[in-house]
Amino acid sequence: MIARIGEVASRISARFVPDPFIFALLLTLLTMILGVIFTPSSPFDMANHWMGGFWDLLTFGMQMVLILVTGGVLAQSPPVKRLITMMAGIPRDTKSAVLLVSLSAMMAALINWGLGLIVGALLARETAKSLKLRGIAHHYPLIGAAGYTGLLIWHGGLSGSAPLTVATSDHFLSDLTGVIPVSTTIFGHLNVILVIALLIAVPLFLRGMLPRKKDEWQEFTGEVVQAQPVADSPADKKTPAKKLEDSSTLTVVVCVLALGYLIFYFAREGLSGLNLNSMNLLFLFLGFLFFLRPVKYVKAVNQAVKGTSGIILQFPFYAGIMGMMRQSGLVEVFSNALVNISNSVTFPVFAFISAGLVNLFVPSGGGQWAVQGPILINAAQQLGVTSADTVISLAYGDQWTNMLQPFWALPLLGITGLKASQIIGYTAALMFLVLPLIVLGLILFT
Numbered sequence: 001m002i003a004r005i006g007e008v009a010s011r012i013s014a015r016f017v018p019d020p021f022i023f024a025l026l027l028t029l030l031t032m033i034l035g036v037i038f039t040p041s042s043p044f045d046m047a048n049h050w051m052g053g054f055w056d057l058l059t060f061g062m063q064m065v066l067i068l069v070t071g072g073v074l075a076q077s078p079p080v081k082r083l084i085t086m087m088a089g090i091p092r093d094t095k096s097a098v099l100l101v102s103l104s105a106m107m108a109a110l111i112n113w114g115l116g117l118i119v120g121a122l123l124a125r126e127t128a129k130s131l132k133l134r135g136i137a138h139h140y141p142l143i144g145a146a147g148y149t150g151l152l153i154w155h156g157g158l159s160g161s162a163p164l165t166v167a168t169s170d171h172f173l174s175d176l177t178g179v180i181p182v183s184t185t186i187f188g189h190l191n192v193i194l195v196i197a198l199l200i201a202v203p204l205f206l207r208g209m210l211p212r213k214k215d216e217w218q219e220f221t222g223e224v225v226q227a228q229p230v231a232d233s234p235a236d237k238k239t240p241a242k243k244l245e246d247s248s249t250l251t252v253v254v255c256v257l258a259l260g261y262l263i264f265y266f267a268r269e270g271l272s273g274l275n276l277n278s279m280n281l282l283f284l285f286l287g288f289l290f291f292l293r294p295v296k297y298v299k300a301v302n303q304a305v306k307g308t309s310g311i312i313l314q315f316p317f318y319a320g321i322m323g324m325m326r327q328s329g330l331v332e333v334f335s336n337a338l339v340n341i342s343n344s345v346t347f348p349v350f351a352f353i354s355a356g357l358v359n360l361f362v363p364s365g366g367g368q369w370a371v372q373g374p375i376l377i378n379a380a381q382q383l384g385v386t387s388a389d390t391v392i393s394l395a396y397g398d399q400w401t402n403m404l405q406p407f408w409a410l411p412l413l414g415i416t417g418l419k420a421s422q423i424i425g426y427t428a429a430l431m432f433l434v435l436p437l438i439v440l441g442l443i444l445f446t
Contacts, residue, residue: 028317074115076300097128102147141422161276248292254285404424
Protein backbone atom coordinates (compact mmCIF):
# COMPACT_ATOMS: atom_id res chain seq x y z
CA MET A 1 0.00 0.00 0.00
CA ILE A 2 2.77 2.43 0.94
CA ALA A 3 4.70 1.52 -2.21
CA ARG A 4 1.61 2.31 -4.33
CA ILE A 5 1.12 5.65 -2.57
CA GLY A 6 4.77 6.49 -3.19
CA GLU A 7 4.54 5.58 -6.86
CA VAL A 8 1.44 7.75 -7.39
CA ALA A 9 2.91 10.66 -5.42
CA SER A 10 6.14 10.48 -7.41
CA ARG A 11 4.31 10.55 -10.75
CA ILE A 12 2.17 13.52 -9.69
CA SER A 13 5.17 15.40 -8.34
CA ALA A 14 7.28 14.81 -11.44
CA ARG A 15 4.49 16.02 -13.72
CA PHE A 16 2.87 18.91 -11.85
CA VAL A 17 5.36 20.32 -9.30
CA PRO A 18 7.67 22.93 -10.90
CA ASP A 19 10.68 24.67 -9.38
CA PRO A 20 9.73 26.57 -6.17
CA PHE A 21 10.65 29.88 -7.82
CA ILE A 22 7.76 29.32 -10.24
CA PHE A 23 5.45 29.11 -7.23
CA ALA A 24 6.78 32.46 -6.01
CA LEU A 25 5.98 34.01 -9.41
CA LEU A 26 2.51 32.44 -9.57
CA LEU A 27 1.72 33.53 -6.01
CA THR A 28 2.81 37.07 -6.90
CA LEU A 29 0.39 37.19 -9.83
CA LEU A 30 -2.39 35.57 -7.79
CA THR A 31 -1.98 38.15 -5.01
CA MET A 32 -2.17 40.97 -7.57
CA ILE A 33 -5.38 39.57 -9.04
CA LEU A 34 -6.98 38.99 -5.64
CA GLY A 35 -6.08 42.53 -4.59
CA VAL A 36 -7.84 43.98 -7.63
CA ILE A 37 -10.92 41.77 -7.09
CA PHE A 38 -11.39 42.05 -3.31
CA THR A 39 -10.00 45.52 -2.51
CA PRO A 40 -10.37 49.00 -4.03
CA SER A 41 -6.83 48.74 -5.45
CA SER A 42 -6.25 49.10 -9.19
CA PRO A 43 -3.63 47.02 -11.06
CA PHE A 44 -1.33 50.07 -10.92
CA ASP A 45 -1.87 50.33 -7.15
CA MET A 46 -1.03 46.66 -6.69
CA ALA A 47 2.16 47.08 -8.73
CA ASN A 48 3.14 50.00 -6.50
CA HIS A 49 2.45 47.94 -3.37
CA TRP A 50 4.54 45.09 -4.82
CA MET A 51 7.59 47.20 -5.57
CA GLY A 52 7.14 49.17 -2.35
CA GLY A 53 7.64 46.02 -0.28
CA PHE A 54 10.13 44.23 -2.53
CA TRP A 55 13.20 44.94 -0.40
CA ASP A 56 11.61 44.91 3.05
CA LEU A 57 13.03 41.52 4.02
CA LEU A 58 16.71 42.02 3.22
CA THR A 59 17.79 41.71 6.86
CA PHE A 60 15.45 38.80 7.47
CA GLY A 61 16.60 37.07 4.28
CA MET A 62 20.24 37.33 5.31
CA GLN A 63 19.37 35.85 8.71
CA MET A 64 17.74 32.89 6.96
CA VAL A 65 20.78 32.40 4.73
CA LEU A 66 23.06 32.33 7.77
CA ILE A 67 20.87 29.76 9.53
CA LEU A 68 21.28 27.36 6.61
CA VAL A 69 24.98 28.09 6.05
CA THR A 70 26.10 27.90 9.70
CA GLY A 71 24.16 24.68 10.28
CA GLY A 72 25.49 23.08 7.10
CA VAL A 73 29.07 24.05 7.91
CA LEU A 74 28.80 22.68 11.44
CA ALA A 75 27.55 19.36 10.09
CA GLN A 76 30.60 19.13 7.83
CA SER A 77 33.10 19.94 10.60
CA PRO A 78 35.64 17.22 11.54
CA PRO A 79 34.22 16.49 15.05
CA VAL A 80 30.66 16.10 13.77
CA LYS A 81 31.77 13.97 10.80
CA ARG A 82 33.73 11.67 13.12
CA LEU A 83 30.65 11.29 15.31
CA ILE A 84 28.54 10.41 12.24
CA THR A 85 31.04 7.75 11.13
CA MET A 86 31.03 6.21 14.61
CA MET A 87 27.22 6.17 14.82
CA ALA A 88 26.89 4.63 11.34
CA GLY A 89 28.42 1.39 12.58
CA ILE A 90 25.83 0.84 15.32
CA PRO A 91 22.72 -0.45 13.41
CA ARG A 92 22.45 -4.17 12.64
CA ASP A 93 19.54 -4.02 10.19
CA THR A 94 17.28 -1.56 8.33
CA LYS A 95 14.82 -1.12 11.19
CA SER A 96 17.49 -0.15 13.71
CA ALA A 97 19.10 2.06 11.06
CA VAL A 98 15.83 3.90 10.49
CA LEU A 99 15.36 4.45 14.22
CA LEU A 100 18.89 5.80 14.63
CA VAL A 101 18.90 8.02 11.52
CA SER A 102 15.45 9.53 12.04
CA LEU A 103 15.96 10.26 15.73
CA SER A 104 19.42 11.75 15.08
CA ALA A 105 18.18 13.90 12.19
CA MET A 106 15.30 15.24 14.28
CA MET A 107 17.46 15.96 17.34
CA ALA A 108 19.99 17.79 15.16
CA ALA A 109 17.21 19.75 13.44
CA LEU A 110 15.92 20.89 16.83
CA ILE A 111 19.32 22.51 17.32
CA ASN A 112 19.58 23.96 13.79
CA TRP A 113 17.53 23.03 10.74
CA GLY A 114 20.51 23.20 8.37
CA LEU A 115 22.46 20.98 10.76
CA GLY A 116 19.58 18.49 10.88
CA LEU A 117 19.27 18.34 7.11
CA ILE A 118 22.97 17.70 6.50
CA VAL A 119 23.49 15.40 9.49
CA GLY A 120 20.46 13.35 8.44
CA ALA A 121 21.77 13.00 4.89
CA LEU A 122 25.33 12.14 5.90
CA LEU A 123 24.22 9.67 8.58
CA ALA A 124 21.78 7.98 6.18
CA ARG A 125 24.51 7.54 3.56
CA GLU A 126 27.21 6.38 5.99
CA THR A 127 24.84 3.99 7.79
CA ALA A 128 23.75 2.33 4.53
CA LYS A 129 27.38 2.16 3.41
CA SER A 130 28.35 0.50 6.70
CA LEU A 131 25.54 -2.04 6.39
CA LYS A 132 26.68 -2.90 2.87
CA LEU A 133 30.33 -3.27 3.90
CA ARG A 134 29.22 -5.65 6.67
CA GLY A 135 27.13 -7.67 4.21
CA ILE A 136 23.81 -6.80 5.89
CA ALA A 137 20.74 -6.59 3.65
CA HIS A 138 19.04 -3.19 3.88
CA HIS A 139 16.57 -0.83 2.18
CA TYR A 140 18.42 2.40 1.41
CA PRO A 141 15.44 4.57 0.29
CA LEU A 142 13.73 4.13 3.67
CA ILE A 143 16.95 5.03 5.48
CA GLY A 144 17.25 8.08 3.22
CA ALA A 145 13.68 9.10 4.03
CA ALA A 146 14.56 8.82 7.73
CA GLY A 147 17.38 11.29 7.12
CA TYR A 148 14.84 13.87 5.92
CA THR A 149 12.61 13.75 9.00
CA GLY A 150 14.42 16.62 10.68
CA LEU A 151 12.43 18.90 8.36
CA LEU A 152 9.25 17.58 10.03
CA ILE A 153 10.23 18.99 13.43
CA TRP A 154 12.73 21.80 12.87
CA HIS A 155 10.36 24.78 13.16
CA GLY A 156 9.71 23.94 16.80
CA GLY A 157 13.44 23.98 17.51
CA LEU A 158 16.14 26.52 18.30
CA SER A 159 16.37 27.75 14.70
CA GLY A 160 12.62 28.02 14.09
CA SER A 161 12.16 31.04 11.80
CA ALA A 162 8.80 32.26 13.09
CA PRO A 163 9.47 31.84 16.86
CA LEU A 164 12.92 33.44 16.61
CA THR A 165 11.67 36.25 14.39
CA VAL A 166 8.97 37.37 16.83
CA ALA A 167 11.52 37.10 19.67
CA THR A 168 13.73 39.65 17.90
CA SER A 169 13.23 43.33 18.69
CA ASP A 170 11.78 45.46 15.88
CA HIS A 171 10.65 42.44 13.83
CA PHE A 172 8.26 43.26 10.99
CA LEU A 173 5.14 42.43 13.07
CA SER A 174 6.30 44.05 16.30
CA ASP A 175 3.63 46.74 16.00
CA LEU A 176 0.98 43.98 16.27
CA THR A 177 2.54 41.47 18.66
CA GLY A 178 5.42 43.16 20.41
CA VAL A 179 8.35 40.88 21.24
CA ILE A 180 7.21 37.30 21.97
CA PRO A 181 9.84 35.46 24.07
CA VAL A 182 10.82 31.90 23.16
CA SER A 183 9.74 30.81 26.64
CA THR A 184 6.15 31.00 25.33
CA THR A 185 6.81 29.50 21.88
CA ILE A 186 9.78 27.13 21.53
CA PHE A 187 9.80 26.33 25.25
CA GLY A 188 6.05 26.69 25.73
CA HIS A 189 4.02 23.64 26.82
CA LEU A 190 2.30 23.23 23.43
CA ASN A 191 5.53 22.94 21.47
CA VAL A 192 7.30 20.79 24.07
CA ILE A 193 4.45 18.26 24.07
CA LEU A 194 4.28 18.10 20.27
CA VAL A 195 8.05 17.75 19.93
CA ILE A 196 8.15 14.82 22.38
CA ALA A 197 5.22 13.14 20.60
CA LEU A 198 6.93 13.44 17.18
CA LEU A 199 10.29 12.22 18.50
CA ILE A 200 8.55 9.03 19.65
CA ALA A 201 6.07 8.51 16.82
CA VAL A 202 8.07 9.34 13.68
CA PRO A 203 10.86 6.73 14.08
CA LEU A 204 8.28 4.07 14.96
CA PHE A 205 6.06 4.92 11.99
CA LEU A 206 9.03 4.74 9.62
CA ARG A 207 10.22 1.49 11.14
CA GLY A 208 6.85 -0.04 10.32
CA MET A 209 7.10 1.00 6.66
CA LEU A 210 9.86 -1.45 5.75
CA PRO A 211 8.61 -3.58 2.81
CA ARG A 212 8.05 -7.16 3.88
CA LYS A 213 9.36 -8.62 0.63
CA LYS A 214 13.13 -8.37 0.51
CA ASP A 215 13.11 -8.41 -3.28
CA GLU A 216 11.62 -4.90 -3.08
CA TRP A 217 14.58 -3.61 -1.08
CA GLN A 218 17.08 -1.31 -2.78
CA GLU A 219 20.55 -1.41 -1.27
CA PHE A 220 23.28 1.21 -1.23
CA THR A 221 25.03 1.01 -4.60
CA GLY A 222 28.17 3.05 -4.12
CA GLU A 223 29.87 6.12 -2.75
CA VAL A 224 28.69 9.54 -3.88
CA VAL A 225 31.59 11.22 -5.64
CA GLN A 226 32.66 14.41 -3.92
CA ALA A 227 35.42 16.86 -4.73
CA GLN A 228 38.55 16.38 -2.65
CA PRO A 229 40.50 19.39 -1.39
CA VAL A 230 43.74 20.06 -3.20
CA ALA A 231 46.75 19.25 -1.04
CA ASP A 232 48.95 22.16 -0.06
CA SER A 233 52.45 22.16 -1.48
CA PRO A 234 55.39 22.60 0.88
CA ALA A 235 56.27 25.86 -0.85
CA ASP A 236 52.81 27.30 -0.10
CA LYS A 237 53.10 26.54 3.58
CA LYS A 238 56.20 28.68 3.94
CA THR A 239 54.58 31.93 2.85
CA PRO A 240 53.37 34.38 5.51
CA ALA A 241 49.93 34.46 3.88
CA LYS A 242 49.63 30.68 4.04
CA LYS A 243 50.70 30.62 7.67
CA LEU A 244 47.92 33.08 8.54
CA GLU A 245 45.37 31.02 6.59
CA ASP A 246 46.38 27.92 8.54
CA SER A 247 46.71 29.63 11.93
CA SER A 248 44.72 27.75 14.55
CA THR A 249 45.91 30.30 17.12
CA LEU A 250 44.12 33.07 15.24
CA THR A 251 40.96 30.97 15.16
CA VAL A 252 41.05 30.16 18.88
CA VAL A 253 41.61 33.78 19.92
CA VAL A 254 38.74 35.12 17.80
CA CYS A 255 36.36 32.29 18.76
CA VAL A 256 37.12 32.59 22.49
CA LEU A 257 36.26 36.30 22.31
CA ALA A 258 32.99 35.67 20.44
CA LEU A 259 31.86 32.63 22.43
CA GLY A 260 32.87 34.32 25.68
CA TYR A 261 30.65 37.23 24.77
CA LEU A 262 27.77 34.82 24.06
CA ILE A 263 28.17 33.12 27.45
CA PHE A 264 27.97 36.51 29.15
CA TYR A 265 25.04 37.50 26.91
CA PHE A 266 22.91 34.42 27.71
CA ALA A 267 23.80 34.61 31.41
CA ARG A 268 22.43 38.14 31.40
CA GLU A 269 19.45 37.73 29.06
CA GLY A 270 18.41 34.11 29.70
CA LEU A 271 15.90 32.61 27.25
CA SER A 272 14.78 36.07 26.17
CA GLY A 273 18.17 36.45 24.48
CA LEU A 274 17.51 33.55 22.10
CA ASN A 275 16.73 34.98 18.66
CA LEU A 276 17.91 34.77 15.06
CA ASN A 277 20.98 36.90 15.60
CA SER A 278 22.22 35.16 18.75
CA MET A 279 21.68 31.68 17.24
CA ASN A 280 23.51 32.60 14.06
CA LEU A 281 26.38 34.07 16.05
CA LEU A 282 26.66 30.91 18.15
CA PHE A 283 26.75 28.54 15.18
CA LEU A 284 29.01 30.79 13.14
CA PHE A 285 31.80 30.74 15.72
CA LEU A 286 31.19 27.19 16.94
CA GLY A 287 31.66 25.93 13.37
CA PHE A 288 34.75 28.14 13.01
CA LEU A 289 36.23 26.65 16.17
CA PHE A 290 35.54 23.09 15.01
CA PHE A 291 37.44 23.67 11.75
CA LEU A 292 40.35 25.42 13.51
CA ARG A 293 42.12 26.49 10.28
CA PRO A 294 40.55 29.69 8.85
CA VAL A 295 41.09 28.67 5.23
CA LYS A 296 39.27 25.35 5.77
CA TYR A 297 36.35 27.18 7.32
CA VAL A 298 36.18 29.54 4.34
CA LYS A 299 36.07 26.55 1.97
CA ALA A 300 33.30 24.92 4.00
CA VAL A 301 31.27 28.14 3.91
CA ASN A 302 31.77 28.37 0.14
CA GLN A 303 30.28 24.89 -0.20
CA ALA A 304 27.35 25.60 2.12
CA VAL A 305 26.43 28.87 0.40
CA LYS A 306 25.53 26.94 -2.75
CA GLY A 307 22.37 25.70 -1.05
CA THR A 308 21.05 29.19 -0.31
CA SER A 309 20.19 30.32 -3.85
CA GLY A 310 16.49 29.66 -3.33
CA ILE A 311 16.33 31.97 -0.32
CA ILE A 312 18.30 34.73 -2.04
CA LEU A 313 16.16 34.66 -5.16
CA GLN A 314 12.74 34.13 -3.63
CA PHE A 315 12.71 36.32 -0.54
CA PRO A 316 12.35 39.64 -2.41
CA PHE A 317 9.25 38.19 -4.08
CA TYR A 318 7.85 37.12 -0.69
CA ALA A 319 8.51 40.65 0.56
CA GLY A 320 6.66 42.04 -2.46
CA ILE A 321 3.72 39.72 -1.79
CA MET A 322 3.70 40.84 1.84
CA GLY A 323 3.70 44.48 0.68
CA MET A 324 0.72 43.89 -1.61
CA MET A 325 -1.26 42.09 1.07
CA ARG A 326 -0.62 44.73 3.70
CA GLN A 327 -1.07 47.87 1.63
CA SER A 328 -4.09 46.69 -0.38
CA GLY A 329 -6.07 45.44 2.62
CA LEU A 330 -5.94 41.75 1.63
CA VAL A 331 -4.64 40.91 5.11
CA GLU A 332 -7.90 42.14 6.62
CA VAL A 333 -9.98 40.37 3.95
CA PHE A 334 -8.34 36.99 4.56
CA SER A 335 -8.24 37.48 8.33
CA ASN A 336 -11.97 38.15 8.46
CA ALA A 337 -12.65 35.08 6.31
CA LEU A 338 -10.60 32.92 8.70
CA VAL A 339 -12.40 34.40 11.70
CA ASN A 340 -15.79 33.64 10.14
CA ILE A 341 -15.09 29.91 9.79
CA SER A 342 -13.36 29.30 13.11
CA ASN A 343 -13.46 29.99 16.83
CA SER A 344 -10.87 30.16 19.58
CA VAL A 345 -10.75 26.32 19.80
CA THR A 346 -10.60 25.48 16.09
CA PHE A 347 -8.49 28.43 14.94
CA PRO A 348 -5.08 26.80 15.71
CA VAL A 349 -6.11 23.79 13.58
CA PHE A 350 -7.24 26.02 10.70
CA ALA A 351 -4.00 27.99 11.01
CA PHE A 352 -2.02 24.73 10.92
CA ILE A 353 -3.84 23.37 7.84
CA SER A 354 -3.62 26.68 5.98
CA ALA A 355 0.09 26.92 6.76
CA GLY A 356 0.59 23.40 5.41
CA LEU A 357 -1.08 24.38 2.14
CA VAL A 358 0.84 27.65 1.83
CA ASN A 359 4.12 25.80 2.44
CA LEU A 360 3.61 23.92 -0.82
CA PHE A 361 3.82 27.28 -2.59
CA VAL A 362 6.23 29.11 -0.26
CA PRO A 363 8.81 26.46 0.74
CA SER A 364 10.56 28.58 3.34
CA GLY A 365 9.56 28.96 6.97
CA GLY A 366 10.83 32.52 7.06
CA GLY A 367 9.20 33.45 3.77
CA GLN A 368 5.93 31.85 4.81
CA TRP A 369 5.86 33.76 8.09
CA ALA A 370 6.43 36.96 6.12
CA VAL A 371 3.47 36.22 3.84
CA GLN A 372 1.03 34.51 6.22
CA GLY A 373 2.03 35.88 9.61
CA PRO A 374 0.10 39.18 9.32
CA ILE A 375 -3.10 37.33 8.33
CA LEU A 376 -2.95 34.81 11.18
CA ILE A 377 -1.97 37.32 13.86
CA ASN A 378 -4.80 39.62 12.80
CA ALA A 379 -7.33 36.79 12.96
CA ALA A 380 -5.95 35.43 16.24
CA GLN A 381 -6.31 38.79 17.94
CA GLN A 382 -9.94 39.00 16.87
CA LEU A 383 -10.64 35.52 18.27
CA GLY A 384 -8.65 35.93 21.48
CA VAL A 385 -6.01 33.32 20.59
CA THR A 386 -2.52 34.10 21.87
CA SER A 387 0.14 35.17 19.39
CA ALA A 388 2.49 32.49 20.79
CA ASP A 389 0.03 29.66 20.00
CA THR A 390 -0.56 31.17 16.56
CA VAL A 391 3.17 31.16 15.83
CA ILE A 392 3.46 27.49 16.83
CA SER A 393 0.38 26.53 14.77
CA LEU A 394 1.94 28.07 11.68
CA ALA A 395 5.31 26.50 12.46
CA TYR A 396 3.83 23.00 12.55
CA GLY A 397 1.85 23.52 9.35
CA ASP A 398 4.97 24.76 7.60
CA GLN A 399 7.09 21.76 8.60
CA TRP A 400 4.27 19.23 8.16
CA THR A 401 4.08 19.48 4.34
CA ASN A 402 7.85 19.54 3.98
CA MET A 403 7.34 15.81 3.59
CA LEU A 404 5.73 16.55 0.20
CA GLN A 405 7.82 19.60 -0.70
CA PRO A 406 10.94 18.67 -2.73
CA PHE A 407 12.69 22.02 -2.28
CA TRP A 408 14.61 21.27 0.92
CA ALA A 409 15.21 17.63 -0.01
CA LEU A 410 17.69 18.65 -2.73
CA PRO A 411 20.77 18.73 -0.43
CA LEU A 412 19.84 15.31 1.00
CA LEU A 413 19.32 13.82 -2.45
CA GLY A 414 22.68 15.16 -3.58
CA ILE A 415 24.52 13.68 -0.60
CA THR A 416 22.77 10.29 -0.59
CA GLY A 417 22.56 9.84 -4.35
CA LEU A 418 18.87 8.91 -4.02
CA LYS A 419 16.08 10.21 -6.24
CA ALA A 420 13.04 12.08 -4.92
CA SER A 421 10.83 9.28 -6.23
CA GLN A 422 12.62 6.81 -3.95
CA ILE A 423 11.78 8.62 -0.70
CA ILE A 424 8.62 10.64 -1.35
CA GLY A 425 6.28 7.68 -0.85
CA TYR A 426 7.59 7.15 2.67
CA THR A 427 7.65 10.83 3.62
CA ALA A 428 4.16 11.41 2.19
CA ALA A 429 2.78 8.46 4.16
CA LEU A 430 4.52 9.77 7.26
CA MET A 431 2.92 13.18 6.75
CA PHE A 432 -0.58 11.69 6.90
CA LEU A 433 0.26 9.38 9.80
CA VAL A 434 1.34 12.26 12.09
CA LEU A 435 -1.62 14.47 11.13
CA PRO A 436 -4.03 13.20 13.85
CA LEU A 437 -1.27 13.51 16.44
CA ILE A 438 -0.60 17.18 15.65
CA VAL A 439 -4.26 18.15 15.33
CA LEU A 440 -5.09 16.51 18.67
CA GLY A 441 -2.22 18.38 20.33
CA LEU A 442 -3.38 21.72 18.91
CA ILE A 443 -6.92 21.16 20.17
CA LEU A 444 -6.00 19.95 23.64
CA PHE A 445 -3.09 22.22 24.54
CA THR A 446 -3.82 25.66 23.05
